[in-house]
Amino acid sequence: MKQKEKEMRILMLGLDNAGKTTVLKKFNGEDIDTISPTLGFNIKTLEHLSYKLNIWDVGGQKSLRSYWRNYFESTDGLIWVVDSADRMRLQDCKQELDALLLEERLAGATLLVFANKQDLPGALTAEEIKNALELSNIKTHHWLILDCSAVSGENLLQGMDWLIDDIASRIFTMD
């Protein structure tokens, strides 16, 4: 008998212009030249490391953030994407992330923070983003922050592999 497919649901959030859709498309091997601001949400279903990943990418504009909660249910992993060159909005970025980490329906989710746009001059490092977001204070979730560039693809795979490993070790240990 065929084994049940192991599925994971991954939710990708972050401020507008952080690069969420670009991360998603680049990871999925798609063209990233014509991406426009997301006003709704995108879903990709892809196979990786013998898991079936359902990745949800929801628009990040301020007026859209109240919709995020409609996508929390059953989330195994949260990817928080940061525009590392957008120093002006780091405080806003921290507040939104802090609010998410208090959400009961995300309580069991592993957190991966992508310090994106490392290809831009003036981008803060992952270490600097980590400090600005005070990630070290997070005790409620497994978390990791990684430098990345969605445009070049740098570190996307490494981040995703860590996320999947962490989720798998939490929810599929019975097998």
Next chain:
Amino acid sequence: MEVDDREENLAVSRSNSADSRFDMVIGAIEDIVMDEEFQVLQNSFLEKYFHEFDDSEENRFIYTDIHTEYVNLVEKYLNNRLLEKIPQFSLPEFMNQMINRKNELDGEIFELLLTFSDFLTFKEMILDYKAEKEGRTVDLSCGFTVTPLGTRDKKEIK
């Protein structure tokens, strides 16, 4: 009545035959889905909302509201009808078994059940319906919503 008989038999032999229980549930689902009441319910839902959907990659937030309404209406209806036939039936539990037996199953029933839990399958169903409607009504080109005079069986749930 016939179904009730089968149900009694099953109650006796349930513990030694997961297979026959599975087959019985599938049979019950097929009966409900082929029933006109279910088809009217599902078709009127599709008719109400298909024009909201576009075949574009990005989804609008309203799709999620529509999906939730669909689950509350159609899945609930199916679940309630199944409960009448099979006491203590649990659709989520059954869905798990179903995924394991995907290959033994009639594709249409499997697809239908997936529309409840899988948003993309739901979206595909609506877009298929929309394509069918637009193909059929292309000559009329006269308005926003076109209601067919007769009830034609939908391909998906025949």
